[in-house]
Amino acid sequence: MLHGGPGPYGVTAPRILIVDDDPNLLVILAEQLKADGYEVQTARDGEEALRRLAQSWPDLLIIDMLMPRMDGLTLAREVKARADLPIIVLSAIDTADSKADLLEEVAEDYVTKPYHYPELRARIQRVLRRLGDRVPRQRLNLGPNLALELHRREAIVGGNVVSLTPTESRLLYALAANLGQTVTTETLLARGWADTEDADPSYVWVTMRRLRQKVEIDPNKPLHLLTVRGIGYRLVGASAPVGS
Amino acid sequence: MSTEPAPAAGSPAAPAPATEAAPAPESELTGVPVYRSAGLGFRTRLTLGLIVAAVLPVLGFGVVVLLATGASGDASSNLMRVLLFAVAVAVVFAVLLAAYLAADLAAPLRAIERSVERVSAGDLATRLELPGDDEFSRLAESHNRLAANLERRNRELRRILNALEAITLHERPEVLAIQAGARAREAFGMIDCEILLVDPRQIPFEEVVPGEAVPVRAELSAAGQVLGVAVGHLPATRRWERADQDLLELFAIEISAALRNAQLYARVEDQNRRLVALDEAKDDFLRGVSHNLQTPLASIRGYAQQLAAEAPDRRLGIITEQADRLSRMVRQLLTVNRIESGSLRPRLEVFAPAPRVRRTWEALGAGDVPFSLDDRSAGWLALADPDQLDQVLWAILDNAVRYGGRTAVDALVAVDAGTGLVSITIADHGAGVGDDDRDRLFLRYERGAERPSGEGSGLGLYVSRELCRAMSGELVLEPAAPDRGAAFTVSVPAEAAEES
Numbered sequence: 001m002l003h004g005g006p007g008p009y010g011v012t013a014p015r016i017l018i019v020d021d022d023p024n025l026l027v028i029l030a031e032q033l034k035a036d037g038y039e040v041q042t043a044r045d046g047e048e049a050l051r052r053l054a055q056s057w058p059d060l061l062i063i064d065m066l067m068p069r070m071d072g073l074t075l076a077r078e079v080k081a082r083a084d085l086p087i088i089v090l091s092a093i094d095t096a097d098s099k100a101d102l103l104e105e106v107a108e109d110y111v112t113k114p115y116h117y118p119e120l121r122a123r124i125q126r127v128l129r130r131l132g133d134r135v136p137r138q139r140l141n142l143g144p145n146l147a148l149e150l151h152r153r154e155a156i157v158g159g160n161v162v163s164l165t166p167t168e169s170r171l172l173y174a175l176a177a178n179l180g181q182t183v184t185t186e187t188l189l190a191r192g193w194a195d196t197e198d199a200d201p202s203y204v205w206v207t208m209r210r211l212r213q214k215v216e217i218d219p220n221k222p223l224h225l226l227t228v229r230g231i232g233y234r235l236v237g238a239s240a241p242v243g244s
Numbered sequence: 245m246s247t248e249p250a251p252a253a254g255s256p257a258a259p260a261p262a263t264e265a266a267p268a269p270e271s272e273l274t275g276v277p278v279y280r281s282a283g284l285g286f287r288t289r290l291t292l293g294l295i296v297a298a299v300l301p302v303l304g305f306g307v308v309v310l311l312a313t314g315a316s317g318d319a320s321s322n323l324m325r326v327l328l329f330a331v332a333v334a335v336v337f338a339v340l341l342a343a344y345l346a347a348d349l350a351a352p353l354r355a356i357e358r359s360v361e362r363v364s365a366g367d368l369a370t371r372l373e374l375p376g377d378d379e380f381s382r383l384a385e386s387h388n389r390l391a392a393n394l395e396r397r398n399r400e401l402r403r404i405l406n407a408l409e410a411i412t413l414h415e416r417p418e419v420l421a422i423q424a425g426a427r428a429r430e431a432f433g434m435i436d437c438e439i440l441l442v443d444p445r446q447i448p449f450e451e452v453v454p455g456e457a458v459p460v461r462a463e464l465s466a467a468g469q470v471l472g473v474a475v476g477h478l479p480a481t482r483r484w485e486r487a488d489q490d491l492l493e494l495f496a497i498e499i500s501a502a503l504r505n506a507q508l509y510a511r512v513e514d515q516n517r518r519l520v521a522l523d524e525a526k527d528d529f530l531r532g533v534s535h536n537l538q539t540p541l542a543s544i545r546g547y548a549q550q551l552a553a554e555a556p557d558r559r560l561g562i563i564t565e566q567a568d569r570l571s572r573m574v575r576q577l578l579t580v581n582r583i584e585s586g587s588l589r590p591r592l593e594v595f596a597p598a599p600r601v602r603r604t605w606e607a608l609g610a611g612d613v614p615f616s617l618d619d620r621s622a623g624w625l626a627l628a629d630p631d632q633l634d635q636v637l638w639a640i641l642d643n644a645v646r647y648g649g650r651t652a653v654d655a656l657v658a659v660d661a662g663t664g665l666v667s668i669t670i671a672d673h674g675a676g677v678g679d680d681d682r683d684r685l686f687l688r689y690e691r692g693a694e695r696p697s698g699e700g701s702g703l704g705l706y707v708s709r710e711l712c713r714a715m716s717g718e719l720v721l722e723p724a725a726p727d728r729g730a731a732f733t734v735s736v737p738a739e740a741a742e743e744s
Contacts, residue, residue: 202741
């Protein structure tokens with residue numbers, strides 16, 4: 001980082017740059033974030049945001065989707081072209097929108113307007129925490145029948161592309177960052193459901209079962225997603241082809 | 245040669261035309277004699293003719309001499325012998341000579357026959373060699389020309405077929421016309437060729453001037469519609485015959501069909517593009533409307549909450565709730581748009597349904613309405629799109645409060661392990677749904693008959709049912725029961741919450 005801050009787990013507060021053309025929203029959101037101890041900068045449009053980026057890099061950007069002149073998607077691409085900074089897009093479009101996929105390619109997460117602040121805060125925390133996971137942005141080959149393209153939320157299973165839900169890819173993110181090692185159910189729960197109040201370990205169990213159905217050739221004889229009973233799960237690579 | 249008529253031996257009763265291969269018999273039933281042509285060969289007939297021509301005068305001479313000397317007694321017998329000998333010698337010579345001549349004359353005919361057979365069998369390369377300058381050699385020459393022409397046309401036809409094959413379908417008609425023009429030029433060996441997509445009457449016919457490039461043209465039409473005209477020029481030395489024109493017209497027919505397809509395809513493509521553009525424009529418009537409504541709502545909500553945190557006030561809670569209500573209605577309109585364009589894409593996540601029901605109820609802000617939640621879904625998690633299920637629950641709970649006359653609202657969350665569905669039944673204690681309304685309730689823009697038309701969008705139940713179905717679930721109105729008012733059940737897939 002240019003400004004020398006030690007990052008999300010360090011002493012200095014994480015710096016967030018908010019980009020939105022609505023001044024009211026900028027003010028209220030900035031106040032809410034400052035109250036939670038974040039250092040906040042604001043920009044009214046994409047150009048101002050890029051100017052601010054030229055001076056220093058924040059730890060995270062919150063970008064409004066629809067802005068005059070440069071829209072959020074373009075800005076997010078510009079930012080990613082300069083540095084792999086985490087981005088949360090704030091927009092009136094929801095997950096079912098056809099543009100949501102485009103967003104997912106450039107943004108780490110997105111929150112629909114009108115946002116509920118506790119949810120937004122949970123997502124900010126999750127995105128900042130995920131910076132600690134060292135998951136390569138390229139394809140991760142785990143064996144002859146499984147490869148992960150987590151930044152695209154895809155798994156390639158026996159040659160077929162299988163799309164993953166945001167939660168599923170978050171769990172795989174956490175597991176892939178600790179490849180071969182056991183990740184506890186509690187850790188996975190925190191990674192997958194940081195913004196869900198009533199989540200419990202059964203969320204992890206059921207999601208892992210469904211994930212296994214997606215990424216394992218034979219879900220009853222898993223090769224990659226292994227259960228460590230009573231503790232957690234493990235993601236491992238398999239060298240021998242299935243059936244040999 | 246079995247040319248003589250032969251009776252059908254062994255089957256005298258068989259009718260004559262029954263077997264075509266059998267020699268035609270004299271029909272005993274009809275009494276009409278059936279003959280086949282005597283059909284002596286050309287060579288045989290020529291031989292016989294020559295023999296007759298050579299021997300007749302000798303015989304005639306002999307007869308005359310005999311008649312003249314017949315009266316003079318025994319001197320004749322001596323002369324007779326001489327004459328007979330001379331006749332015999334003449335006959336022998338005549339036969340030999342005739343046979344030789346006939347064979348010599350028939351040989352070229354045989355050769356021509358064999359060559360014609362070769363040509364008709366498709367061998368166009370070998371030529372007929374008949375030296376000399378007689379009728380036969382001229383016949384051979386014209387036969388060779390015929391074969392050469394056939395060969396050339398075959399080559400042309402092949403080039404044309406290749407040319408047609410090389411034309412890209414699904415190309416725009418103008419591009420196709422340019423392509424086809426170039427192909428025709430190559431295939432027919434023209435100097436230039438253009439396919440003009442205009443009324444052929446606009447293109448004047450060109451005069452043929454000896455020594456200059458020969459103009460050719462063919463009109464293009466398909467399905468009774470004139471599409472244009474192909475015009476081109478041939479080198480002055482090139483002969484352009486009827487068969488060449490026929491080939492060009494054949495080419496024109498094929499190109500016309502391709503052009504017509506291209507035109508139709510282009511029209512459909514164009515319409516599709518326009519529809520897609522229109523659809524995108526509509527989506528963009530709705531996105532913009534949604535954005536412009538949701539952004540101020542976000543501020544309203546944010547400030548109201550901030551104020552409430554500083555100094556709690558019931559009215560700030562109302563502002564927040566109403567902002568939420570408005571923002572949900574905006575979302576509902578977007579959802580209707582997606583239902584109509586078939587682009588609902590639920591993102592299935594795993595979650596406990598009952599807390600969701602409670603949270604939605606709390607967000608509704610109907611604190612004065614009694615609410616009970618009976619959760620019998622322990623050990624199961626719903627598999628649904630949380631956002632979409634929220635929309636559904638909100639619409640149904642909101643309905644229960646509005647149309648239940650603020651009577652108590654009961655929610656029951658249960659699981660049917662057999663079907664693997666979790667069901668959420670929400671009932672009020674109001675008047676319930678009239679029989680007339682039961683069928684109309686889920687239609688778009690419909691409200692119950694009793695309800696004021698200014699209230700709500702009339703979309704809630706329609707949108708909710710579509711959302712449920714998109715998640716492989718269902719939304720139904722429960723039958724009327726004495727102990728409750730209206731009751732709706734939402735069901736979505738569920739999974740057992742076990743470690744695995």
